[in-house]
Amino acid sequence: MIKVSVVVPTYKTPPEGLARLIGSLDRQTLPASEFEVIFVDDGSPDDTLERLKELAATRPHVRVEPIENSGWPSKPRNVGIDLAQGEYVAFMDHDDELYPDALRAAYEFGAANGADVVSGKESRTTEPAWGLGNYDEDRGQARGREDIHPLLPMNPHKMYRKAFLDAHGIRFIEQRRVLWEDIFFNLLVARHAEVVSSLASVPYYHWVTTEGSGSTTFVKSTDEYWDWLRKVCEATRTDLAGPENDLQRQQVELHQYGGRVLGVYDKKYATRSEANRRRIFERSRALQAEFDYARLEPLLPAFRRVRAELLRTGRRDLLTEICVSDAAIPGWGRARSMRWQDGKLAVDIDVEWGDSDGRRLRLTRRGDRIHKALNPAVRAVVSESATDVTEALSHVELGLFIHGRRSRVAWTLPAEGSSQLHEDEWGGVDVTGRVSALIDVSSAAGGRELDPGTHWDIFVRTRLDGTGSARHLRSDVPASVTAFDGGAHLVYPNDGGHATVIPQGQTEAIRRLSPLTVKAAGMDLVVELSGDHDGRGRAFGRIGVAPHPVDDGWPGAADASTDPLPDPFVEREAVLEVSDGVARVRLSGIEGDSVALRIGDRVKGGPLYWILRRTEDGVTLEEGPRPAPPAPPAAKPASPTPAPAAPPTLRRKVGKVLRKLGLR
Structure with a gap:
């Protein structure tokens, strides 16, 4: 029995992308005989x-169907649907990947709930928080969900029941270039589906973002963009017509109006050419009027409401200004403390709102209400209700999630957050927050243990007045471990100054903790490490050992030559021991009167290695060389007559052509 048909449209597929995709299919826990x-x-x-035929020759469950070029993934997907023999059809793009348990888990979840479509937990390479709020819990029936439409994000990376698609004639629009063909497809799915299931507990799909893919060629300043967006708005109105679809129609319209019609008025808008700003303004204003989107504005956050009213009143000049003066301000957090308590990581965080340019939220009190502090010219045009953020400030969202560098999977962490308002004597209002959490490595991955031996970065997630952000947790709290027999979990400030956790990270702990003392213990050497630690146990790790003196020509040396030598350090087994809050490394079989140990070499500002010396008086440790400072950038020769820049219009025309060709 074929449970799932995986349909993959291909066109000039990069070898590395195809290898990634087929590798993920080969690793599926669902037997190959069942998909x-x-x-x-x-x-x-x-x-x-x-290359595809070569793959199919060694895999009986793989089929290759060539067709004449259609210019877009729509027709290949439709051909795949028609050929599919599985109970469900799953779509993949040609350079993405499925997580190992994706097909088994999604199929069983869909079959158990009689789902017409299963939307599985998705990750995106370039956006750690991608879709995180959509996949908050397993929902056998997500249709009717009030906080967000259950098919968002409306890409095709889902699993659809084949008989359902055939019964309603649901197919992709076939043309040489169809912007948002997946939205048109999913609008029909939303209209007819009786059961929409959302799977959050098992990672399903990794969207590998690459240059030249369909969505990266969408140019907001072109008529093509706005012509297709108008068709999306029209399809939303017609395909989700009727009172039975009121909720989901409103959800999708809010998404389109807020995210795409008004979403173009960001910081980049102010840098566009006059002609492009005018085109965007005219086309977005036409959609606003045609679809009566003013009815949705009470549901928008203040920063969208202000833009909506300026658009409706025709104030293009003020829209340009406000894209700079009222740019979205992200929230970010800094760790006040991070400490292991009985095997769990207790985190206490301060949260502020500000950007890299030093700008902060600009709020002011007027009577008993709090408003956005805007340019007087803008205030004279927009309504009081448009700038009022009082309710938004009472519903500030603060939370944490942990993100795997290797897997790209993000998991929400249980956390408690609170916000506070601070007013000055002139009526200015500032917002700060606090977040606390107790992170259990054994259950942080949706109830399961985090992948061992890999890096997991902690992020702070905030939402205020509809503006959401996800930023690395800043931390300068020294590294520490919690130990148990057989392993040790590490938390440390990484080289970028952000908090990272490594489950079963005993080897990395040896490199992130500075040595304090060394002593002989029988045939062994015991090195005490810095930090205040938790738990009790022994774990096997690795340590680099090299004869001393170390040749200064190896790549990590302070004075590496232009033709560096191989790394002289050899990995040796070491034991990390923790008890009574103290961590130690026990080394056996270390020979020689003077050896170099790669220990504490990843501590910021520390040496490249430490030197262990045996003398008549005992054993000592001393610092090795420190990394060479980075060379200053070479000064550019002054040009007395700078070459004139190419006209902006020409640069944009060239860029447009390159994007269409997939070369940029």
Whole structure:
């Protein structure tokens, strides 16, 4: 029985992307006999088809179907649907990947709930918080969910029941170029689906963002963008017509109006050419009027409401100004303390709102209400209700999540957050926050243990007045571990000054903790490490050992030559021991009167290694060389007559052509 048909449209697929995709399919826990893979090649002019046939020759469950070039993934997907023999159809892009348990978990969840579509937990390479709020919990029936439409994000990376698609004739629009073809498809799914399931507990799909993919070629200053956006708005109104669809129609319209119509008025808008600003203004204003989006404005956050009213009143000049003066201000957090308590990581965080330019939220009190502090010219045009953020300030969202560098999966962490208002004597209002959490490594991955031996970065997530941000947790709290027999979990400030956790990170702990003392213990050497630690136990790790003196020509040396030597350090087994708050490294079989140990070499500002010396008086440790400071950048020669820059219009025309060709 074929449970799932995986449909993959291909066109000039990069070898590394195809290898990533097929590797993820080979690793599926669902037996290969229970799913099929259908590659539909859209007339690739390179060797893509030959590479696909080679793959299929060694995999009985893989089929390759070549077609004439159609110019877009829509027709290949439709061909794949028609060929599919599985109960469910899953779509993939040609350079993405599925997580190992994706097909099994999504199929079983969909079958158990009689789902017409299963939306599985998705990650995106470039956006750690991508879709995190959408996948908050497993929902057998997510249809009718009030906080967000259950099919958002409306990409095709989901699993659809084949009989459901056929019964309602749901297919992708076929043209050479169709912007948002996945939205048109999912609007029909939303209209007809009786059961929409959302799977959050098992990672499903990794969207690998690359230059030249369809969505990266969407240019907001072109008529193409606005023509297709108008069709999306029209399809939302018609495909989700009727009182039975009131909720989901409103959810999708808010998403389109707030995110795409008004969303173009960001910091980048002010830097566009006059002609492009005018085109964007005219086209967005036309959509606002045609679809009567003013009815949605009471549901928008203040920063969107202000832009909506300026757009409706025709004040393009003020829209340009406010894109700079009222830019979104992200929230970020700094760790006050991070300490292990009985095997769990207790975190206490201060939160502020500000950007890299030093700008902060500009709020002011007027009577018993708090408003955005805007340019007087803007205040004269927009309504009082548009600038009122009083209710928004009473619903500030603060939270934490942890993000895997290798897997790209993010998991929300249980946390408690609170915000405070601070007023000055002139009526100015500032906002700060506090977040606290107790992170259990054994259950932080949606109830499961975090992947061991890998880096997990902690992020602070904030939302205020509709503006959400996800920023690394800043930390300068010294590294520490919690130990148990067989392992030790490490938390440390990474080289960028942010908090990172490594489950079973005993080897990295040896490099992130500075040595304090050394003593002989029988045939062993015991090095005491810095920090205040938790738990009790022994864990095996690795330590680099090299004869001393170390040749100064190896790549990590302070004075590395232009033709560096190989790394002289050899990895040796070491034991990390923790008891009574103290961490020690026990070394055996260390020979020689003077050896170099790669210990504490990743402590900020520390040496590249430490030197262990045996003398008649005992054993000593001393610092090795420190890394060479980075060379200052070479001064550029002054140009008495700078070459004139290319006209902005020409640069943008060239950029447009390059993007269409997938070269930029």
